[in-house]
Structures are given as C-alpha cells and as structure tokens.
Amino acid sequence: MRILISGAGEVGNHLAKLLSNEDHDVILMDEEESKLRPAAQHFDVMTVVGSGTSIEDLKNAQVKTCDLFIAVPPYEEESILSAMLAKKLGAKKTFARINNFEYLHEENKEYFRQLGIDELIFPEFLGALEIIxxxxxxxxxxxxxxxxxxxxxxxxxxxxxxxxxxxxxxxxxxxxxxxxxxxxxxxxxxxxxxxxxxxxxxxxxxxxxxxxxxxxxxxxxxAGKISQEVKNVMILGGSRIGKKVAKDLESQYHIKIIEINKEKSNRLADMLENTLVINGDGRNLELLKDEGLGKTDAFIAVTGNSEVNILACQLAKKMGVIKTVAEVENMDYIDLAENIGIGTIINKKLIAASYIYRHTLKANVSYVKCLTATDADVLELIAKKDSKITRDILKNLDIPKDVNIGGIIRNKGVIIPSGNTQIIPDDKVVVFALPSGVKKIEKMFL
Known part of the structure; x- marks a missing residue:
C-alpha cells in the first residue's frame, strides 16, 4: 500500500514508524525539513518537503498514486483542507485529524465525506473514551x-x-x-x-x-484485586480530554476539574453543569490537599505536560488514591510511568495510530489497538469462509509463536478458547500479536 502522511509532528512520525515496519510504501511530507530528518534517518520512508495545502506540492509527492492519505498537521483547518485536496487529486482514501467533537455527529461526518474526507480522527475524543x-x-x-x-x-x-x-x-x-x-x-x-x-x-x-x-x-x-467503587473523581487539566471526560461522567460521579488558566476555567464552569471547576495550579500540593485529593477515588492528570501528569499521579498514589490516569505524550516517558506504577497511561499518538492502522490491513479487521506498555497490538479479526484459520482445531493449526488467540465472539455468545476450539466463518476473533506476528496471523484470516 502506498501511504502519504502530511505532517511530521509526533503523530505523523509515529505513524511513519509503525507503517514502514509493515512493508508499506510510506511518504512523509512537511514544510519544515528539520522535522523530516529523524524519520529519514531512522525509518524506511521517503521524505518530501512541502505543504499539504499546496496543490503543486501534493502533485510532486505523487498523491494521485496513493492508496491512503493521512493529514495530521498541527492545525485542524490545514488537516481538513489538505485531505480535501488530496482526494480531488486522486488519493483513494483520506483521513483528517480534527479537534472539534461536533464534526463526529453522523450527519456532519456525511458532510465531510461529500467533501472528500473518508475518515475523521479525533485522538482526544478516543482518549477520553479510554479513560471512561x-x-x-x-x-x-x-x-x-x-x-x-x-x-x-x-x-x-x-x-x-x-x-x-x-x-x-x-x-x-x-x-x-x-x-x-x-x-x-x-x-x-x-x-x-x-x-x-x-x-x-x-x-x-x-x-x-x-x-x-x-x-x-x-x-x-x-490476581489479588479488590473491587472498589469510584464515586469522587478529580481531573487535573481542563484540556479537550478532561472536558470530554467530565461532560460524560458528571451525572454519575462527583467531579472536580483543576485548571490553571482562568479564562478556560470560566468557560468550563459555564459549559459543565454538575462539575466543580477550580482555578488553580495543580502542581501546588497544598491546593490538591485542600481540594480533597486524599478522599478522591480516581485522579486523572491530562495537562499538556507529561512530567506534570506523572508527578501528580505519583502524589495521588502516595495519598491513597486507588485509581490514577496520566496522559503521557512523550514516548520516552511511557516505560518510566509504567515502571513506577502510575496506573492507566493515555497516549494520543498510539490512539491515532490504532484507528488508522486497521485500514492498512487486508484481512477483515473490526478493531485494532496499539498498546502503551508494550509494542504489541490487539486485533479483532473476522474469519472468512475457507480461510486457513477455520480449517482445523487451534492446536492443529500452525499458529505463529508471536501470536495468541484470546477470545472468540460467535453470534451473541463468547468463547475463551482452548487447543480443541475450532474457529468457524464469521467468528470475531480477538488476537494479541507482536509486530512480527501481525502479517502472519492476518494471512490465516484471508
């Protein structure tokens, strides 16, 4: 598959790395040559200096030959325009990263499809769903x-x-x-x-x-885990993720948001009906204590700073909070956050990659998740008639060693498989695979 990625920021670079490992022909384009150098040095991709909103630059990047065009520049308007232009110039399928939730309403998604944008990616929205x-x-x-x-x-x-x-x-x-x-x-x-x-x-x-x-x-x-109910939730950072989580959960939990920016705090207070919004610096230990951190069941740190989020969750853990969630956008910090026991880790780059990755596979894939604490992927594959995976019981099939089949959804029932289980056509199969195993198991479902 020939894939053109417009925007060599963190999301674009991560996608380039992921997709180049899958034997795709990947082109990464950005106006700033300095942003392209790391990808050119470390990944098997072609780099092109140019703008996704320039017709001439898109033509030079051979957009008309692309099976997939992915627009992930810093600004939403640029992303939408470049995807529209790419479609008009011949790209078969287009993705645009957005940051406006109302675009995801079904009637609005149809409007964007008419404009030539096949899929809209909103990582913050998907991140909020993971937290929830x-x-x-x-x-x-x-x-x-x-x-x-x-x-x-x-x-x-x-x-x-x-x-x-x-x-x-x-x-x-x-x-x-x-x-x-x-x-x-x-x-x-x-x-x-x-x-x-x-x-x-x-x-x-x-x-x-x-x-x-x-x-x-x-x-x-x-696993030695005790079931505990969450009632009180504190959110550090009134970001898009924090706002979405509060909006969806304020009718179920007692929620507080701590936001350092006064104007943003006022907007959040106007928009949220049953959430208490505190204007203050979440790095201030005394403020967190005064606002009842010690009595909080779940603490969610979603500021724009990975270090602040990790440290805040560490503090919450020390004060007895049973559930902590940190947004960690710096990929170098993910292992650190995992090793010190932060809790749930959210990373928008991995979320965006998961959403797009599904569309690059040949098998019928209904779900893909790129995980934060491991380089493995979780896929939900649908078995076809006469595919290799349906020919015998699992223990008699040559299942790759870097793959595990964890569950089967058949009609309205679910199966935890054993070696004697046989997959039948139309089964949805949950597969856990290392990068080296994805293509191997995909072939068994074709």
Missing part, C-alpha cells in the same frame, strides 16, 4: 471491551499478594472447572512475552488477560 472505560474497573491498568462488554481484555499488574503469582498458566487455569480467562501476553522487565502453559506468573508482571463479563470477578480474585 478504565474507571469501570478499579485495580486494572487498562480495559478494552468487545461485543458490548461480553468479552474483555484487562491489563493487570500482579503483586506478590496475588494467588496466581508463582503458578504456571496451566496451574492457574486448573483453579476453575471451565476456561475463565486466557493470558495472551505478559510484560516483564520491559519485554513482551507471548506465554504458553508452562510459563509462570511473577511479581511485577503486567498481564494481558482476556475474560468474559461473567468470569471477570474470578480473574480479579485470582
């Missing part, structure tokens, strides 16, 4: 739902108090008469392991586990 999902279950790092929440993927940090620590995966499975959950990956000392039955759970492992809604309590008990 994470608040549904305290004691886990991340949660992803499939089939309206009937099938779940949890990222769980294991501590020495967990009953399954010291057990092999097979021993943990034997605790229950039926398959209650399936461990698809373990992150240990920064390395992702695709485990098998003889592998053991250890203290400080980050385990990615697929389970069902009905079996989730058994998993959490085995």
């Amino acid at each position: 999902a994470s608040l549904k279950q305290v004691g886990i790092r991340q949660m992803f739902e499939f089939s309206d929440g009937q099938l779940l993927l949890y990222a769980i940090k294991l501590r020495s108090n967990a009953p399954i620590v010291g057990m092999t995966l097979s021993q943990a499975a034997s605790l229950h008469s039926t398959n209650e959950y399936f461990t698809v990956a373990i992150v240990r000392d920064g390395k992702t392991i695709i485990p098998r039955g003889k592998d053991m759970f250890l203290h400080n492992d980050l385990a990615y586990v697929v389970t069902t809604k009905s079996s989730a309590p058994h998993l959490l008990a085995d």
